[in-house]
Structures are given as C-alpha cells and as structure tokens.
Amino acid sequence: MSAEQKIPNPGSPEAVSQGCRCPVIDNSHGRGYMGMDGIFVYTSCCPLHWPEGTELGPFVAKEVGNG
Numbered sequence: 284m285s286a287e288q289k290i291p292n293p294g295s296p297e298a299v300s301q302g303c304r305c306p307v308i309d310n311s312h313g314r315g316y317m318g319m320d321g322i323f324v325y326t327s328c329c330p331l332h333w334p335e336g337t338e339l340g341p342f343v344a345k346e347v348g349n350g
C-alpha cells in the first residue's frame with residue numbers, strides 16, 4: 284500500500300472513468316494500439332496521460348483531434 288497512484292492504460296474503462304480522453308477504439312479498450320502490447324495512442328489534451336510538461340515514453344504519441 285503506497286500513495287503512488289496507478290494510472291490505468293489509455294482507453295481502458297478505468298482510465299475513461301478518471302477523465303481519460305485518449306482514443307478507446309484505437310487503444311483496444313486499454314489493451315494497446317491495434318492490440319499491440321505496450322503501445323498506446325494518446326491525446327494531447329488528455330489530463331490523465333498527457334498533462335502539460337509530461338515526457339512521453341516509448342509509445343505511439345498520436346495527437347487526436349476532438350472533432
């Protein structure tokens with residue numbers, strides 16, 4: 284038990300319920316981009332996965348417009 288917050292995968296129901304705005308379908312509902320393990324698509328305005336100043340890791344960082 285620690286105070287560390289676990290951030291759910293982008294597009295997963297858990298993440299969406301916490302305000303995630305990343306693509307759900309593209310991330311296969313949190314399993315990965317097009318089903319690829321560990322690869323995710325992020326939306327630049329997502330407050331959960333791409334807050335301002337956050338360095339993105341080795342994953343697909345795809346900016347997705349909101350319409």
Ligand SMILES: [Zn+2]
Pocket residue numbers: 293294298303304305325326329330331332333
């Ligand atoms: Zn997100």
